[in-house]
Amino acid sequence: MSAGWFRRRFLPGDSLPAPRPPGPRASPVPYRRPRFLRGSGSSPGAADASRRPDSRPVRSPARGRSLPWNAGYAEIINAEKSEFNEDQAACGKLCIRRCEFGAEEDQEWLTLCPEEFLTGHYWALFDGHGGPAAAIVAANTLHSCLRRQLEAVVEGLVATQPPMHLSGRCVCPSDPQFVEEKGIRAEDLVIGALESAFQECDDVIGRELEASSQVGGCTALVAVSLQGKLYVANAGDSRAILVRRDEVRLLSSEFTPETERQRIQQLAFVYPELLAGEFTRLEFPRRLKGDDLGQKVLFRDHHMSGWSYKRVEKSDLKYPLIHGQGRQARLLGTLAVSRGLGDHQLRVLDTNIQLKPFLLSVPQVTVLDVDQLELQEEDVVVMATDGLWDVLSNEQVAWLVRSFLPGNQEDPHRFSELAKMLIHSTQGKKDGPTGEGQVSYDDVSVFVIPLHGQGQGSSGH
Amino acid sequence: MSAGWFRRRFLPGDSLPAPRPPGPRASPVPYRRPRFLRGSGSSPGAADASRRPDSRPVRSPARGRSLPWNAGYAEIINAEKSEFNEDQAACGKLCIRRCEFGAEEDQEWLTLCPEEFLTGHYWALFDGHGGPAAAIVAANTLHSCLRRQLEAVVEGLVATQPPMHLSGRCVCPSDPQFVEEKGIRAEDLVIGALESAFQECDDVIGRELEASSQVGGCTALVAVSLQGKLYVANAGDSRAILVRRDEVRLLSSEFTPETERQRIQQLAFVYPELLAGEFTRLEFPRRLKGDDLGQKVLFRDHHMSGWSYKRVEKSDLKYPLIHGQGRQARLLGTLAVSRGLGDHQLRVLDTNIQLKPFLLSVPQVTVLDVDQLELQEEDVVVMATDGLWDVLSNEQVAWLVRSFLPGNQEDPHRFSELAKMLIHSTQGKKDGPTGEGQVSYDDVSVFVIPLHGQGQGSSGH
Numbered sequence: 001m002s003a004g005w006f007r008r009r010f011l012p013g014d015s016l017p018a019p020r021p022p023g024p025r026a027s028p029v030p031y032r033r034p035r036f037l038r039g040s041g042s043s044p045g046a047a048d049a050s051r052r053p054d055s056r057p058v059r060s061p062a063r064g065r066s067l068p069w070n071a072g073y074a075e076i077i078n079a080e081k082s083e084f085n086e087d088q089a090a091c092g093k094l095c096i097r098r099c100e101f102g103a104e105e106d107q108e109w110l111t112l113c114p115e116e117f118l119t120g121h122y123w124a125l126f127d128g129h130g131g132p133a134a135a136i137v138a139a140n141t142l143h144s145c146l147r148r149q150l151e152a153v154v155e156g157l158v159a160t161q162p163p164m165h166l167s168g169r170c171v172c173p174s175d176p177q178f179v180e181e182k183g184i185r186a187e188d189l190v191i192g193a194l195e196s197a198f199q200e201c202d203d204v205i206g207r208e209l210e211a212s213s214q215v216g217g218c219t220a221l222v223a224v225s226l227q228g229k230l231y232v233a234n235a236g237d238s239r240a241i242l243v244r245r246d247e248v249r250l251l252s253s254e255f256t257p258e259t260e261r262q263r264i265q266q267l268a269f270v271y272p273e274l275l276a277g278e279f280t281r282l283e284f285p286r287r288l289k290g291d292d293l294g295q296k297v298l299f300r301d302h303h304m305s306g307w308s309y310k311r312v313e314k315s316d317l318k319y320p321l322i323h324g325q326g327r328q329a330r331l332l333g334t335l336a337v338s339r340g341l342g343d344h345q346l347r348v349l350d351t352n353i354q355l356k357p358f359l360l361s362v363p364q365v366t367v368l369d370v371d372q373l374e375l376q377e378e379d380v381v382v383m384a385t386d387g388l389w390d391v392l393s394n395e396q397v398a399w400l401v402r403s404f405l406p407g408n409q410e411d412p413h414r415f416s417e418l419a420k421m422l423i424h425s426t427q428g429k430k431d432g433p434t435g436e437g438q439v440s441y442d443d444v445s446v447f448v449i450p451l452h453g454q455g456q457g458s459s460g461h
Numbered sequence: 462m463s464a465g466w467f468r469r470r471f472l473p474g475d476s477l478p479a480p481r482p483p484g485p486r487a488s489p490v491p492y493r494r495p496r497f498l499r500g501s502g503s504s505p506g507a508a509d510a511s512r513r514p515d516s517r518p519v520r521s522p523a524r525g526r527s528l529p530w531n532a533g534y535a536e537i538i539n540a541e542k543s544e545f546n547e548d549q550a551a552c553g554k555l556c557i558r559r560c561e562f563g564a565e566e567d568q569e570w571l572t573l574c575p576e577e578f579l580t581g582h583y584w585a586l587f588d589g590h591g592g593p594a595a596a597i598v599a600a601n602t603l604h605s606c607l608r609r610q611l612e613a614v615v616e617g618l619v620a621t622q623p624p625m626h627l628s629g630r631c632v633c634p635s636d637p638q639f640v641e642e643k644g645i646r647a648e649d650l651v652i653g654a655l656e657s658a659f660q661e662c663d664d665v666i667g668r669e670l671e672a673s674s675q676v677g678g679c680t681a682l683v684a685v686s687l688q689g690k691l692y693v694a695n696a697g698d699s700r701a702i703l704v705r706r707d708e709v710r711l712l713s714s715e716f717t718p719e720t721e722r723q724r725i726q727q728l729a730f731v732y733p734e735l736l737a738g739e740f741t742r743l744e745f746p747r748r749l750k751g752d753d754l755g756q757k758v759l760f761r762d763h764h765m766s767g768w769s770y771k772r773v774e775k776s777d778l779k780y781p782l783i784h785g786q787g788r789q790a791r792l793l794g795t796l797a798v799s800r801g802l803g804d805h806q807l808r809v810l811d812t813n814i815q816l817k818p819f820l821l822s823v824p825q826v827t828v829l830d831v832d833q834l835e836l837q838e839e840d841v842v843v844m845a846t847d848g849l850w851d852v853l854s855n856e857q858v859a860w861l862v863r864s865f866l867p868g869n870q871e872d873p874h875r876f877s878e879l880a881k882m883l884i885h886s887t888q889g890k891k892d893g894p895t896g897e898g899q900v901s902y903d904d905v906s907v908f909v910i911p912l913h914g915q916g917q918g919s920s921g922h
């Protein structure tokens with residue numbers, strides 16, 4: 001990726017990419033629910049025409065079908081917001097094969113040992129918008145991108161310290177010292193692989209959706225276990241937390257127009273043509289109007305964490321690049337998230353203004369050193385799309401986890417039961433700590449991943 | 462500031478600013494030591510030709526001259542690194558006058574009540590490079606910029622909540638609610654004022670040094686007390702810490718080519734012409750050479766927190782945008798800091814490649830709610846330039862503070878004595894926790910600011 005690419009792609013005045021040669025149009029990405037829900041009995045598909053908050057079914061895997069680490073899963077479709085459930089999920093074993101150099105160093109890698117070499121596990125949630133297609137492609141694709149990215153660096157992963165040269169060749173005798181000084185560890189290669197895999201998957205979504213004339217985007221939240229560590233990669237507004245007896249720890253943070261305000265304003269500062277004269281990059285407490293002209297009002301620009309006052313000019317009356325607060329905050333009046341996959345074609349309604357330049361597909365990655373935790377039976381990671389977190393706080397979820405698990409130790413399906421119970425708690429039930437019975441009308445999907453017995457040394461791995 | 466400005470200023474191909482009209486050249490900024498050192502007895506000036514680590518004098522204010530809050534100060538000149546001590550310091554009372562609107566809303570503010578309205582205090586350290594001029598101008602100027610910026614928003618500062626309109630006029634009845642929803646507090650206006658003051662001071666330095674044909678830049682670390690809070694604003698690699706009996710808390714973080722790698726690489730990605738084909742924006746564990754060509758080596762680009770491998774191409778052999786580790790890390794092979802003031806004319810040696818586009822003058826601001834601390838007699842803030850922190854850790858400084866203060870409660874000059882003792886500890890003395898006796902050959906300047914009795918309600922304020 002080069003800056004030239006960015007300019008050609010997004011900025012007016014440069015030559016447009018050559019039009020695709022006419023050819024057979026690919027068929028649309030078919031709608032589906034996660035593969036591991038097959039045989040779970042309830043209806044597979046699109047919205048029930050008469051669905052109401054209290055009649056929508058909560059779905060979870062069929063009893064007898066176990067997910068990696070005996071994780072639990074449950075989901076509910078939104079209340080008439082869209083025809084389809086735009087959330088998607090995937091999980092499975094991640095088999096990293098060992099590759100070795102062929103005789104010629106400059107030839108492509110050869111897979112000499114097709115059997116697996118490193119084994120990990122993978123759980124992922126995708127929250128789609130503008131249609132289900134991007135989330136479906138992501139659920140079908142991201143794990144393969146990640147496997148490829150990890151296989152490309154596997155020699156570095158299994159070394160005590162990643163070598164300067166992947167081949168292990170030592171061009172400079174102090175190479176290990178240079179790597180040591182930079183503090184590069186095997187986990188940095190997994191983080192790098194996750195970052196690259198998200199971008200590769202984003203490219204795949206762009207190509208597949210263009211080919212089938214579909215649109216849409218999705219957030220992505222991924223947990224990967226590898227070599228005794230749990231990596232949580234997040235691009236969007238889903239969330240993962242670690243719940244233990246005495247601890248609630250955030251494993252991700254959300255990327256929204258509000259949390260990424262400075263990055264987004266900075267880009268509009270550098271490339272004002274991205275706003276096409278229709279938006280102002282400045283932030284004000286509310287949208288300004290004619291009566292504000294000439295007044296000094298509160299504002300923030302890209303370089304500011306604090307606030308100041310500026311005298312209102314006519315250009316300040318334009319629609320703001322980022323507008324609204326909290327759940328209502330929107331990028332270019334259009335999108336509630338600032339990172340994710342897809343949205344290659346998304347434009348502001350009735351304009352040619354593109355959203356994609358402002359979106360990052362790169363995730364933020366948090367590493368949990370599972371082997372270093374003194375794990376208890378009830379220690380779990382809860383991953384869920386924003387539909388859950390909009391109505392339940394981290395502490396409420398932790399309370400529900402701690403209330404449920406101790407009394408259900410014998411039930412092999414307890415983690416899916418817990419996931420279902422969490423979803424029921426978003427549907428206005430009056431019990432538990434959510435006394436007011438708040439209702440989520442959004443799609444909600446939840447993984448509950450138990451950590452106990454899953455350290456590198458344990459047999460569960 | 463607009464992006465157009467950035468492009469005109471830094472990018473080739475656009476028209477250059479009109480040359481300054483010929484006129485009388487301003488006289489050079491005269492070298493001096495901080496004003497509050499006057500009468501302190503030791504020699505005022507430039508380096509002693511024969512100075513050795515153990516013979517350089519440690520200077521502090523004359524006994525009888527008290528700094529705000531009875532703060533202590535001490536400094537030592539570097540060991541033959543430069544002719545002058547490139548550190549500078551300033552402190553004083555900050556008198557914010559109240560301004561009120563005149564009859565015409567669009568006319569300039571009128572100062573109706575010249576007497577002071579809000580009182581604060583100010584301590585600042587500037588660590589110069591490339592000559593002492595920028596640090597001297599900053600020490601002469603920044604407090605005035607800050608006073609002006611605070612006076613421009615003082616009506617908002619003293620309100621329960623900053624009003625949407627500085628005039629207090631209410632154009633929209635729910636304005637207070639909009640401000641409330643954004644969570645804007647009076648302290649955000651102080652942060653905004655600090656951010657603007659640093660930029661204004663940077664502009665002054667640019668103009669003054671251009672007019673007098675001088676060069677150079679400096680870091681800036683500022684502590685400001687106002688309305689019961691202590692604001693610490695930092696641009697560069699100086700550091701402030703809070704030392705209490707049971708706590709050491711960082712009040713600033715350092716901005717260097719390493720800590721700001723992603724921001725700097727991102728800019729080079731967006732504007733590759735800033736590197737003029739002479740540098741690579743990619744990070745490698747060491748500089749690559751011909752033997753690495755075609756190999757897959759560890760690298761990081763702007764969007765990566767993790768590491769990956771790439772096959773080395775010829776362009777990767779260029780000098781890296783950021784090179785070296787720790788103290789040796791340099792931006793464009795030239796500068797060890799990535800934020801600060803000045804350096805408007807700085808170019809990579811023997812090239813036309815400018816450093817300034819990569820430098821931010823905006824500080825990061827930390828707020829310490831002094832009124833919320835249960836202060837003890839020995840609670841102090843230690844602010845120092847990097848010369849101190851290069852050889853003493855935060856914990857070593859805390860140990861020295863806690864060892865010194867309890868036995869010296871009766872000495873009214875104890876905080877300057879402590880500052881002197883901290884500097885002596887950087888000069889290879891064998892006592893204390895720095896057993897090895899590390900020596901700092903850099904300029905070192907230290908403020909020790911006692912907090913006890915300085916809360917908003919106390920008489921010391």
